[in-house]
Structure formats: C-alpha cells, structure tokens
Amino acid sequence: MSRTRLLLAIALLPMATPALAVDEVMVVTHRTLEESLTLDQARLGNSLVIVEREQIERFGQGDINDILAQLVPGLFAAGKGGRFDGAYYSLQGSRKQDILWLIDGNRLNNRLYGGIYLDSLNPNIIERIEVLKGGQGIIYGSDAIAGVINIVTRNYQGESETSVGIGTDTLPSVNTDLFLSRAYGDVEVSLFGAYAWSEGYQLWRDSDIHWTAADDVERGYRVANLGGKVRWVLDDDRYLTLLAQWNDSDLERLRPYGTIDSNNEREEKIATLDYQHRLNPKWMLQLKAYYHAWDSYYNRIDQNESGQIIVMDDNSYWGFEDYGLKALMHWDGESDQSWLFGAELQRYRGEDEVMDFVSETETVSSLFAQYRPRVLDTDLALGLRYSNITGAGDSLNWSVGGDHEYNDVIRFNASIGSGFRLPTAEELYSVEEEGGITGDPNLKPEHSLNANLGALMTLSDWTLEPLLFWRQVDDLIGIEDSTFRNLEGRVETYGIEVLLGTSGEHWQFNMASSYASSQEEGSDEQIDQVPQWLASADLTLQPTEFLQLFIQGHYTGEFTQYDTKAGDYWLLHLGAQYRLARHQFNLRLENALDNEYDVSVFNPGSSAPEAHREPITTRGMPRNLQFNYRYQF
Structure with a gap:
C-alpha cells in the first residue's frame, strides 16, 4: 500500500474504539486511547505518514535515520557518523529540537535533554513508525513544534508469531533479532x-586526520535491545x-585529531503500566x-603532539x-461530536559531569481538551492546553x-495552532570549554505558531498530495557573544x-x-543544518508471487554548519526479497553508485593542532552489499 493510500485509509477511520483495525495497514486486537492518538489527529486535519514493518525489513543493516530519510517526505535525517550515531533532523524545515520523539507513546525529549539519542535503538525491534506533521502541542506538549515521531516497538498482531533474523554486510557488520508473540x-x-555490531567505516579523508588520532579511524558500534509487552x-x-x-550500547566517538580512544557506553530503561476502562457506551x-x-558513560583518552597520553x-x-x-x-456523543480530555504530570532530573551540573527535580503539569464535532461533512478539532513548568x-496553547x-x-485538510519548547540542558548549563558556548539558566521557553x-x-x-506549511518561532534561543540567549528575532x-x-x-x-525556506528574521540565509530541498523515489516490482525487486533513491539538498557546506547528494539503493514458505531472503546494495558525499560537519576544538582547526566534512556511508535471512514460524 502506497503512503498516499495509507493516508486516505487513515482519513476514513471512525472514532477510536477499544478494538480498532485499519484494514490491511495494521491489525491490533486491542488499542488504547494513547495508541490511537496519531490516527485520531490524522482524521482531524493533520498529515500522517506511517512506516510499516515490511518496509523496515527491506533496509537490512540500515538504522532509523536511513529508514526515515527514504520513507518520510519532508523529513531530513542524517547520522553524523554512520549508523547508530547522533544525527541531524529537520521536519518541514524545522530545527532538530522542534521535533518531539516518542517510543511507544513515551516522551524521549524532556526539558534537560531535548537532543535526541536514537543511536541505541535497533530497527528490528520496531513494528511501525508514525510521523505526524505540523504543530502538535495541544496533545503532546513541549517540543512538538514541527511534529511528532512515535516509534512503536513490536507487539501482538492478532495471531501467534515467531521470527528469527540474521544479517551481515561488507563493512563488515552483523545484525540479529528475535520476535515472539502469543495469546494465552x-x-x-x-x-x-x-543485537547489532560493526567495525564501521572511515569518517574523514586521510588528509583531514592528524597523526595524533587513533590508528583505527573506522567508527564502530555495538547495540543490544531487549523488551516485552x-x-x-x-x-x-x-x-x-x-x-x-x-x-544497551557501546558507541565509538572518534575525532580526527588528538583522540586515540573514545566511546559512549549507554543504558536505557523504559517501563510503563496502563489501564483502560470503557466506563459506559459514551465514556472511556x-x-x-x-x-x-x-544513562551514558563517556570515556576519552587523548594524545598530544608531544606523544603524551x-x-x-x-x-x-x-x-x-x-x-x-x-x-x-474520551467522550463519544450521539450527534457527530466527541471530546478528548487529558492530564499529565511529568517529573525529571538530570546530571552531567561533562557540563558540570546536577539539576533539581523539575515538574511539568498539564491539562488539555480537544472538542471534535462533525459539521457539513467536515471533521473538526478545537483544542486548548495549559502547562505549568517549575522554573x-x-x-497556554x-x-x-x-x-x-x-x-x-x-479531500482537504488544514491545521493551525501554537506551541512551545523548553530550553535544553546544553542551553541552560553548558560551560565554555574548547571554544564551546556558555549556557544561561534564566532562558525563557520558545513559542511558536504554525x-x-x-x-x-x-x-x-494515481494519488497526488500537495501540502503547504508555515511556521514561526518567537523568543528564539540562539547564540549571542558565545552565550545562549533569548534573541529578539524569530525564525x-x-x-x-x-x-x-x-x-x-x-x-x-x-x-x-519538498522545499523549505527557514531563516532568522533579518537574514536571507538558510538556518544551519536545514537543507532547502529533499526528494525521494521508490519503485517496487513483483515479477512473481515470491520475488520482489526494489529501486530506491533519495536526494538531500545542500545545508550549512560552522560556515561549511555539506549535503547536495543523490543516493541509489537496489534490493531484492525472495520468500519461500517460512524463509525470507533479502539482498540490498546500499549506495549502489558508491558516491562519495558529505553527511555532516565536524568542528575541531581549540586543542586541535593549529593546521587542523578549520571545520571539516564527514563522509557518508560507502557502497556495501547486505544479506539478510529471516525464518518465520
């Protein structure tokens, strides 16, 4: 099913109920109110893209960034140093901090850590990815200025299932996974x-690497995931x-100078307990x-030009x-109208020995309501949200x-609304080190209209879907005299x-x-890390019942960081999938033309050797051949 047809199917959904099925799109025997939120908002005027499980399996050794970049129009996602690394993100021309990320409905952004760390999440544990575009501050709160991306891990789909997968590529990398679901x-x-492991590839050109850096200049990783519902x-x-x-993950963190060993060891734990009750035919x-x-533990061993460790x-x-x-x-009326009411209490604390701060436990409490009438064949939604944030x-949005x-x-859809974003730990508390930026603990939240x-x-x-978008952000948090400030201008x-x-x-x-112009007031320059142009194409051929062939391509436009240009590249991927009874074989050639392209910009600190203090570009993934096998029983 094409993305556009998927959007049409979602637009025709009835009101959320305890048992909600979307034809062949997804089969779930029971669905909570929270699990239905993205589908509800799609029916009420918001653009929604869903990346399905079968699409994820085509990507073999790819990570979440590879999948999103190819399959979600208007979304820029590029790992700074290959798979399972921090990334640049932009949705409809936004900054990365304007996107709210969820996993199974649980917020990954909070006030202290607005940057997203998806580098320890293997796509093989994902059932689907839901991308809601446009401001979503009423339902989801802070950070949902440009949209919401909800990663849904694998779950029971109405029948027993067991699958085991293993894959490898020529970098080399290894990937294996297991899924089991039953009803008792x-x-x-x-x-x-x-589990995923790789030696990685060389991030920088030989001429950009100083002799004080490690002999091993290929960035590797180890990522393990385990979960259940x-x-x-x-x-x-x-x-x-x-x-x-x-x-759990061990992620190398290389530099092209001075560092001979560096890594982040990360551990993440998520637990939820929820109860749903249909009180009567109207109330749920x-x-x-x-x-x-x-929790992340950072290790770094340097070597200076005197050879001292x-x-x-x-x-x-x-x-x-x-x-x-x-x-x-949720209240469902008898005359084409309904209400959704919500209340949230969120508490969090953070600590960072690198930025040298320990925060107090902070609290965000919120109340929201959304009225959903149907008027003249139009499904409408009117919402308000009040949030109180300590400090x-x-x-009010x-x-x-x-x-x-x-x-x-x-059919037509439209949405307009306001939102807000709280300052991050870096913006509040960062210290000036090696040319870094100093934080300001008195920063105000940013406010937006979209x-x-x-x-x-x-x-x-044929299906055709044009979408116009507009957004402005006030009380902008930017940099002034090497310090984070609320600037007078707006984006x-x-x-x-x-x-x-x-x-x-x-x-x-x-x-x-997609085309996105994103500029600060008074400037005619595109803001950093946001390309103006994105494009993708995906052709699937099925010559026989058992064989599928894939041709995928995507273009990332030019963007700038540290006054250095990157991006402006086309990538072509070729793939094939063969199914025989319970066996599934996938073959994929990533970056089939072996293009050499710049995916990010590295900015050296003041401790870099004098000849290596200019920003340099980081290379993207080289051509590699992937093989994956899956057995389902």
Whole structure:
C-alpha cells in the first residue's frame, strides 16, 4: 500500500474504539486511547505518514535515520557518523529540537535533554513508525513544534508469531533479532530482542586526520535491545498493559585529531503500566504510569603532539531520569461530536559531569481538551492546553484543525495552532570549554505558531498530495557573544511538499519532493543544518508471487554548519526479497553508485593542532552489499 493510500485509509477511520483495525495497514486486537492518538489527529486535519514493518525489513543493516530519510517526505535525517550515531533532523524545515520523539507513546525529549539519542535503538525491534506533521502541542506538549515521531516497538498482531533474523554486510557488520508473540487465553504476550555490531567505516579523508588520532579511524558500534509487552484483557471493557524495555550500547566517538580512544557506553530503561476502562457506551478512561532512565558513560583518552597520553574522561556520567502519570478520557456523543480530555504530570532530573551540573527535580503539569464535532461533512478539532513548568512559568496553547471530503476525488485538510519548547540542558548549563558556548539558566521557553494546508487527490490508480506549511518561532534561543540567549528575532519557515503515487498489477511507484525556506528574521540565509530541498523515489516490482525487486533513491539538498557546506547528494539503493514458505531472503546494495558525499560537519576544538582547526566534512556511508535471512514460524 502506497503512503498516499495509507493516508486516505487513515482519513476514513471512525472514532477510536477499544478494538480498532485499519484494514490491511495494521491489525491490533486491542488499542488504547494513547495508541490511537496519531490516527485520531490524522482524521482531524493533520498529515500522517506511517512506516510499516515490511518496509523496515527491506533496509537490512540500515538504522532509523536511513529508514526515515527514504520513507518520510519532508523529513531530513542524517547520522553524523554512520549508523547508530547522533544525527541531524529537520521536519518541514524545522530545527532538530522542534521535533518531539516518542517510543511507544513515551516522551524521549524532556526539558534537560531535548537532543535526541536514537543511536541505541535497533530497527528490528520496531513494528511501525508514525510521523505526524505540523504543530502538535495541544496533545503532546513541549517540543512538538514541527511534529511528532512515535516509534512503536513490536507487539501482538492478532495471531501467534515467531521470527528469527540474521544479517551481515561488507563493512563488515552483523545484525540479529528475535520476535515472539502469543495469546494465552486473555493474556497477549510479545517478546523482542536485537543485537547489532560493526567495525564501521572511515569518517574523514586521510588528509583531514592528524597523526595524533587513533590508528583505527573506522567508527564502530555495538547495540543490544531487549523488551516485552503483556496485555491482559480483563473483559470486553477493561484491559491492563505492561511494557518493559532495556537498551544497551557501546558507541565509538572518534575525532580526527588528538583522540586515540573514545566511546559512549549507554543504558536505557523504559517501563510503563496502563489501564483502560470503557466506563459506559459514551465514556472511556485510560490511566498510565511511566518511568524512563537514560544513562551514558563517556570515556576519552587523548594524545598530544608531544606523544603524551592523557585520560580526559573516565566513565564521566551524563543522563536523566524521567517519570510521571497520564490520564486520558474520551467522550463519544450521539450527534457527530466527541471530546478528548487529558492530564499529565511529568517529573525529571538530570546530571552531567561533562557540563558540570546536577539539576533539581523539575515538574511539568498539564491539562488539555480537544472538542471534535462533525459539521457539513467536515471533521473538526478545537483544542486548548495549559502547562505549568517549575522554573519556567506557564504556557497556554491552542489549535484548530479539520478534514473535509469535497467529493470522491479530492479531500482537504488544514491545521493551525501554537506551541512551545523548553530550553535544553546544553542551553541552560553548558560551560565554555574548547571554544564551546556558555549556557544561561534564566532562558525563557520558545513559542511558536504554525499552519498546514493540504489536499489528497485520487484518480484511478494515481494519488497526488500537495501540502503547504508555515511556521514561526518567537523568543528564539540562539547564540549571542558565545552565550545562549533569548534573541529578539524569530525564525520563519514556509514550504511545500508534493507526494505522487501510482501502481499496477505487479508494480508500485511513489515519489516525493519538498522545499523549505527557514531563516532568522533579518537574514536571507538558510538556518544551519536545514537543507532547502529533499526528494525521494521508490519503485517496487513483483515479477512473481515470491520475488520482489526494489529501486530506491533519495536526494538531500545542500545545508550549512560552522560556515561549511555539506549535503547536495543523490543516493541509489537496489534490493531484492525472495520468500519461500517460512524463509525470507533479502539482498540490498546500499549506495549502489558508491558516491562519495558529505553527511555532516565536524568542528575541531581549540586543542586541535593549529593546521587542523578549520571545520571539516564527514563522509557518508560507502557502497556495501547486505544479506539478510529471516525464518518465520
């Protein structure tokens, strides 16, 4: 099913119920109010893209960034140093801090760590990825200025399933995973695990690497994931769900000078318990408690130009603890109207030995409501959210959205609303070290206003979806005299996305292109780390019942960081999948033309040798051949 057809299927969904199925898109026997939020918002005027499990399997050894960059129009995602590394992100021309990330509905961003660390999450444990575009501050709160990306881990899909996978590539890399799901009477159980390892590839050109750097200049990684879900269906109106997940990784953190050994050892723990109860035919209640701990230990050993070995960091700690409660209540009326009510209490604390701070436990408490009437064949949504943040005051935000079916060929959707973003730990507390930026603990939240206007046109086997977007951010947190400040100016963003899809009996083709202009007030320069142009194309051929062939390409436009240009590259990937009974074989040639391209910019510190203090570009993934095998039983 094409992305555009998927959007159409979602737009036609009825109101969320305890048992919600979307034809062939996804089959889930029971769905909580929280699990239905993205589908609800898509029906109420917001653009939604869902990346499905079968699409994820095509990517073999790829990580989340590879998958998102190819399959989500308008989203820029590029790992700074290959797979399983920190990344640049931009959704509809946004900064990376304007995107809210969730895993199984649990917030990954919080006030102290707004930067996203997805480098310890293996795609093989993911069931689907939901990308909601446009401001989503009413439902999701802080950081959802440009959109929300919800990563849903694997779960029970209505029938017993067991699968084992293993893969490798020519870098070399190794990847293996296991998934098991069963129903035991009224109890649904899912268990998943994955492990990935790689020697990596050389990030910088030989001429950019100083002799004081490590002899091993290939960035490697080790990533392990383990998790499970248990859902107990007490009766037709009540069910209880428990989720637990553990992620562990060892990620090399190289520099092209002075560092002979450096890595981040990370451990992440997520646990949730939620209870859903249909109180009567009109009212449904969900209560949820969650806990999220993220711990990273940084090690770094340097060598200076005199050959002296210096231990810079020995298990230096940085991380956070985030926990809270959430309540959702849905009221379904009898005359084409409904309400969604919500309350959240979030508490978190952080500590960083590198930036030398320990925060107090901070609290965000929120109340929100969304009224959903249907008027003249139009599904509308009007929402308000009030948030109170310790140390940062309060915030009141609003939104209006709607989806209208004009006729059998075309339907329109629109949304407009406000949002906010809290300062991050780096912006609040960072210290000036090696040319770094000093934080300001008195920073105010940023505030935003955004609008999206789209259409979906379906004619025979063709679908066309144009989408216009606009956004401005005030109280902008920027840099002034090497210090983070709330600047007087604002960032204004506008642009367009266009999606086109068609299919035949044995083939399917999708293509997308987007343009985003994002500039600070008074400047005619695009803001850093945001390319203006993105494009992708995906052709699937199925010559036989058992064989599929894939041709995938995507373009990333030029962007700038540290006054240095990167991006402006095309990548072509070729793939094939063969199914024989319970066996599945995948072959993929990544970067088939072996293009040499610049994916990020590295900025040396003041301790770099004098001839190596200018920013340099980091190379992207070289051509590699991948083989993956999966057995399902």
